[in-house]
Amino acid sequence: MTATEESTRTYEVRTYGCQMNVHDSERLSGLLEDAGYVRAPEGDTPDVLVFNTCAVRENADNRLYGNLGHLRPIKAAREGMQIAVGGCMAQKDQGEIVRRAPWVDVVFGTHNIGSLPALLERARIAQESQVELEESLTVFPSTLPTKRESAYAAWVAISVGCNNTCTFCIVPALRGKEKDRRPGDVLAEIRALVDQGVMEVTLLGQNVNTYGVEFGDRLAFGKLLRACGDVDGLERVRFTSPHPAAFTDDVIAAMAETPNVMHQLHMPLQSGSDRVLKAMRRSYRAEKYLGIISRVRAAMPDAAISTDIIVGFPGETEEDFQATLDVVRQSRFANAFTFQYSIRPGTPAATMPDQVPKEVVRERYDRLIEVQEEIAWAENKTQTGRVVEVLIAEGEGRKDDATRRLSGRAPDNRLVHVAWADARPGDVVTAEVTYAAPHHLVADKVVGVRRTRSGDAWEARQGRPAAAKGVNLGMPTIGRPAPLPVVSGCEVS
Incomplete structure (x- = not known):
């Protein structure tokens, strides 16, 4: 009996890792x-449980095999249950998993x-494990069916x-x-998404700004951003994660000059x-990095900039760590994902000499967090009194019956909790920021609510009539387009 015949x-x-994995899970x-x-x-216990794994973190394999061990008796007690493992850990371990x-x-x-x-069907018929791993990509994932978690925001992979x-x-x-x-394929997907009610897309690539290298156009990414500006109904375009070594002024100009x-x-x-950057084989240096930040802010003074930082790379000295703190202080990041x-x-780094003791790494990490949180709070305080348009999100922010706030993202991607309003996920609430915290803003002065096609699309998914009122939002769930990386660019960028 096929899965199609057995419709129930x-x-x-279950997804672990970066945005690319989240996007793959939708596929x-x-x-x-x-x-x-x-x-x-x-x-409920599913008939088929799929793990889409990550191999970036040190304990990724422990987490996977721990979960698999926990599931063994559950699977034994549930006739016909299947377990599948995919993603980066599967590609790395291959036959080791079934062993x-x-x-x-x-x-x-x-x-x-x-x-x-x-x-899955082959495994059910043969009653034995099936292991299939290709060494290179033959079909681009964008050609596969997709079950998107969000009605109003979508990932669009432009490269892998x-x-x-x-x-x-x-x-x-x-x-x-x-x-x-190809740009035409990317834009066709974006237009199709907009037709379905999507108003925000995030362009994805392991190094998103090197887009075009395969077909020989070094300016392709900036051109693609500008082309997104011509898509009617597309209100917000984001991208992640770029690489500083390839970040060019034409991209800054495209960001500054393309309204969406x-x-x-x-x-x-x-x-x-x-x-340390040299030891990491990062083909830029601090001066170049700070130059990019300076040019971005000159072109877009309101830009919010976030980053990834690794503390305790092999051979990192206290002097090296102080250099990182210096760049953090100069860059004034709105947010930082620190590891x-x-x-x-x-x-290669796994076998490098001078591995930094864990207690030293932890102490430096704590100092970095303290510095960054102070900066983030100060930067957020500058937003007080500003009127922002907040795209209301489902599954993000706080479920707060006492204050009855909705949550969403400002154009600069800051998380904003707004006073309760007649708004659905996908609608836009315009409000004045009244309070700033290190990781979010509060906007209790609502100026207006714009009901959108994206909000209509969200309601259609819920089977609700178009006149439905505001909804209380819960905590984030895996699968919805994330505002910032889970593990940014798999720590590749």
């Missing part, structure tokens, strides 16, 4: 639903997510893979060399020490 067979996709969900599966109700966890039914890689339904060789990162070996989609490209930039720093360095097996 349920699934769940996996679309594939399964196209094959006749339905999403399992929250809290260590023989109750796993399917293992598939980053290059063949489209094979999942067929592999990475041509860099950063010593702390294993992702290029797992995702392959960069492959770029948001004045928000996530620019990974990783370290402020030139010596304590951890060994990634298979990366």
Whole structure:
């Protein structure tokens, strides 16, 4: 019996890692639903459980095998249940997964997510594990069915893979060399999304601003941003994550001159020490990085800039760490995703000498957090009194019956909690910022509410009439387009 014939067979996709994995999970969900599966109700044990894994963090394998061990008795007690493992960990470990966890039914890689339904069916018929991993991408994921979590915001992958060789990162070996989609294909997808009610897209790539390298156009990314400005109904365009070494002035100009490209930039720093950057094989230095920040702010004084920083890279000295703090203080980041360095097996950095003791890494990390939080709070305080347009989000912010606030993102991507209003996810609330905290703003003076096609699309998904009132929002859920990286660019950019 096929999955299509057994229409009540349920699934769940659990996602770990970066935005690319979240985007891939939307494809996996679309594939399964196209094959006749339905999403399992929250809290229910699904018939098919798919792990879309990450190999970036040191404990990624421990987390995976721990979850698989927990599921072994559950699977044994539930006739017909299947477990599939995909993503970067699957691509890295390959046959090791079924050796260590023989109750796993399917293992598939980053290059063949489209094979999942067929592999599940093959495993059911053969009653044995199926392992299928391609060494390179043959079908671009954008051609696969998609089950988007959001009615109003969407990921759009413009490239996959990475041509860099950063010593702390294993992702290029797992995702392959960069492959770029043609601009016409990207824009066609964006127009189709807008027709469905989407008003915000985030362009995705491991190094999004090197887009065009495969077809020989070094200015392709800036051109693509400008072309997005010609898409009627597309109100917000974001992108992540760019690489400082390839960040050019034509991109800054496109951001500044294209009205629907948001004045928000996530620019990974990783370290402020030139010596450490060299050891990381990051092909820029602190001076270049600060120059980019300066030019962005000259063109867009209201731009909010965020970053990624790794603390405790092998050989990092106190002097190196102070150099990072200096760049942080000069850059005035609105937000920073900070990581304590951890060994990634298979990366050059894993075998480097002078690994920094964990207690030293932790102490430096705490100091960095203290400095960054002080800066972020000061930067947020400058927003007090500003009137902002907040795109109301589902599943983000606070469920707060006492204050009855909605939550969403300002154009610069700051999280804003606004006073309760007759607004749906996808609608836009204009409000004055009345309070600033290190990680969010509060806007209790509502100026107006704009009901949008995106809000209509959200209501259509809920099966609600168009006159539905405001909704109370819960905490973030995996799968919805995230405002900033979970693990930015898999720490590649």
